[in-house]
Amino acid sequence: MRIEAHGLHVHLGRREVLRGLDFVAHAGEMTAVIGPNGAGKTTLLKALAGLVTPSAGTVSLQGCALAGWLPRARARALAYLPQERITHWALSARAVVALGRLPHQPMGASESSADGRAIDAALAAMDISHLAARPVSEMSGGERTRVLIARALAQEPAALLADEPVAGLDPAHQLGLFGHLTALALAGRTVVVALHDLSLAARFCHRIVLMQAGRGVATGAAEEVLTREHLAAVYGIAAHHTRIGGIPVVLVADVLP
Amino acid sequence: MKDISGHLGLAPSYRIALLAAVAALAFILSLLVGPSGIGIEATGEARTLIFNEIRLPRALLGALVGGTLGLAGAALQGYLRNPLAEPSLVGVSGGAALGAVLAIQLGLSHLLALALPIGGLAGAAVAMLAVVALAGAHGGPVTLILAGLAVSSIATALISLALNLSQNPFASVEMVFWMMGSLADRSLLQLWISAPLMLLGCGLLLTLARALDALTLGEDAATSLGIDLNRTRLVVIAGTALSVGAATAVTGIIGFVGLIVPHMLRRLVQHRPGLLLPASLFGGASVLLIADVALRLVQPWVDLRIGVLTALIGAPFFVWLVLKTRAEMAL
Numbered sequence: 001m002r003i004e005a006h007g008l009h010v011h012l013g014r015r016e017v018l019r020g021l022d023f024v025a026h027a028g029e030m031t032a033v034i035g036p037n038g039a040g041k042t043t044l045l046k047a048l049a050g051l052v053t054p055s056a057g058t059v060s061l062q063g064c065a066l067a068g069w070l071p072r073a074r075a076r077a078l079a080y081l082p083q084e085r086i087t088h089w090a091l092s093a094r095a096v097v098a099l100g101r102l103p104h105q106p107m108g109a110s111e112s113s114a115d116g117r118a119i120d121a122a123l124a125a126m127d128i129s130h131l132a133a134r135p136v137s138e139m140s141g142g143e144r145t146r147v148l149i150a151r152a153l154a155q156e157p158a159a160l161l162a163d164e165p166v167a168g169l170d171p172a173h174q175l176g177l178f179g180h181l182t183a184l185a186l187a188g189r190t191v192v193v194a195l196h197d198l199s200l201a202a203r204f205c206h207r208i209v210l211m212q213a214g215r216g217v218a219t220g221a222a223e224e225v226l227t228r229e230h231l232a233a234v235y236g237i238a239a240h241h242t243r244i245g246g247i248p249v250v251l252v253a254d255v256l257p
Numbered sequence: 258m259k260d261i262s263g264h265l266g267l268a269p270s271y272r273i274a275l276l277a278a279v280a281a282l283a284f285i286l287s288l289l290v291g292p293s294g295i296g297i298e299a300t301g302e303a304r305t306l307i308f309n310e311i312r313l314p315r316a317l318l319g320a321l322v323g324g325t326l327g328l329a330g331a332a333l334q335g336y337l338r339n340p341l342a343e344p345s346l347v348g349v350s351g352g353a354a355l356g357a358v359l360a361i362q363l364g365l366s367h368l369l370a371l372a373l374p375i376g377g378l379a380g381a382a383v384a385m386l387a388v389v390a391l392a393g394a395h396g397g398p399v400t401l402i403l404a405g406l407a408v409s410s411i412a413t414a415l416i417s418l419a420l421n422l423s424q425n426p427f428a429s430v431e432m433v434f435w436m437m438g439s440l441a442d443r444s445l446l447q448l449w450i451s452a453p454l455m456l457l458g459c460g461l462l463l464t465l466a467r468a469l470d471a472l473t474l475g476e477d478a479a480t481s482l483g484i485d486l487n488r489t490r491l492v493v494i495a496g497t498a499l500s501v502g503a504a505t506a507v508t509g510i511i512g513f514v515g516l517i518v519p520h521m522l523r524r525l526v527q528h529r530p531g532l533l534l535p536a537s538l539f540g541g542a543s544v545l546l547i548a549d550v551a552l553r554l555v556q557p558w559v560d561l562r563i564g565v566l567t568a569l570i571g572a573p574f575f576v577w578l579v580l581k582t583r584a585e586m587a588l
Contacts, residue, residue, distance in 0.1 A: 049481050050480070050481075051477050051480055051481065071483040071484070071485060072483040074483065075481060075482050075483030076483075078481070079481065080477070080481035082474075082477045082478050082481075084475065084477075086474055086475035086478065087473060087474065088338040088472070088473050088474075088475075089523075089528040089529075090528045091527070091529060095527060095528075095529060096474070099470060099471060099473065099474060102467055102482050102483070102484075103482055103483045107467065108466075135528070148474070151474070151478075
């Protein structure tokens with residue numbers, strides 16, 4: 001499913017957070033949205049998910065304006081992982097993951113066998129099957145993040161928007177998550193992640209969108225976007241883009257004066 | 258109940274069915290038990306009269322009002338994602354109390370027996386409109402709490418004014434007693450006026466299960482799961498106003514049921530806010546019916562009002578809740 005935005009302007013209160021942004025994410029690709037704090041990554045993802053109303057510009061899913069989608073149909077097509085890892089109440093991990101099935105269930109229906117399979121698969125994908133019965137309120141931050149990612153996976157969406165999905169995850173689970181997201185993209189899904197880890201972006205993402213102050217600075221493959229010049233201009237850092245054992249690495253050497 | 262429930266090993270739907278059975282038993286108990294113990298100490302026509310005019314309305318009212326308070330409490334706690342929320346927070350019970358107090362103050366209740374519940378309903382309706390107008394169409398939970406508090410404060414101020422200005426000591430006593438809340442001596446007619454509104458309100462609140470479940474993940478995630486938050490909020494306000502407004506208009510203020518019942522049952526339904534709705538409906542009905550039976554049993558010695566009893570039980574519970582929350586915060 002193609003996600004597109006054209007000339008996107010978004011105001012939060014009086015502040016203009018997105019200032020005429022063009023964006024596209026294709027099916028079968030993992031797209032990274034990167035940029036310094038306050039660049040507008042989260043707001044972009046919220047606008048793509050239909051959670052904030054643009055003051056100008058358009059967002060479309062599969063060529064249809066986002067506003068024209070019925071909420072339930074949109075929820076079956078597109079899943080969104082918020083940056084804040086909110087879970088109220090002491091629900092079990094499985095009950096939280098099961099919430100991802102809500103858009104698929106008719107009103108008042110209980111869990112179908114398809115729901116059960118999707119939930120179990122999502123739990124397994126995030127390596128939390130053994131924690132299924134544990135209340136999320138008793139989990140570590142990283143475990144809770146994996147539960148919430150599993151919730152989005154259980155939604156079985158054509159497109160997944162994840163805001164800083166690796167924040168709080170240990171290295172093994174970071175790698176595991178990106179392996180799974182890559183597999184989803186290769187299976188034809190559209191995956192969009194907002195990221196701070198430039199090496200992960202370079203290694204796993206097919207396209208990178210570099211943002212600064214609500215605008216797109218560069219879009220393309222890692223080699224085109226993660227250049228010394230771009231990183232110096234946008235982040236104010238001296239960074240080396242190199243390869244170790246065939247794996248791309250972005251090493252931040254220094255903060256520029 | 259809290260400690261057994263976690264280990265019952267039953268699916269939540271069976272546990273809710275069990276609660277429904279408890280409510281049904283409490284209802285039967287309420288029909289059977291009078292001030293003189295089990296049964297009715299009369300025969301023939303008097304017996305039928307006592308059953309039809311006293312026991313039946315009282316049991317039905319207890320079940321409906323208890324269910325309403327429990328359900329509305331669960332709905333508000335789920336919507337506001339706050340275990341301390343309770344039905345009076347939305348301001349409608351204050352409005353209903355003001356309406357009823359005015360009906361007494363203006364002497365209407367002596368001209369027409371139904372003036373009291375009708376005044377209560379009118380007060381609840383005005384309070385609901387005021388809350389909706391104040392909270393706006395797109396506000397979040399915080400604006401709803403603030404709007405409810407504002408309306409409650411105005412109602413409380415005006416009730417005090419009515420008591421202050423009351424020339425008639427009997428009317429003052431009547432107002433104070435009415436506000437304590439009671440199921441006693443309500444007629445079938447009062448029941449017929451309020452029951453449809455309570456049922457309609459409860460029906461609305463029961464539709465919130467999905468939305469409240471989704472709100473477990475916060476407002477953004479809930480919206481992304483296809484939940485319309487503005488509609489949800491309107492249903493919360495309208496459902497609470499109809500059910501709690503109608504209940505308060507007939508019985509006066511019965512506190513703490515809406516706070517305690519969802520709390521006690523949360524573990525029983527594995528903390529799922531959607532399932533807590535039907536559970537609290539049956540739990541609330543059971544609690545109020547049993548409390549009312551207990552009142553009747555002690556009536557020969559002390560004439561307690563049910564609102565006073567629920568407050569006496571509820572206030573220490575609140576203290577316990579504070580201590581528990583404090584302990585959890587310290588972890």
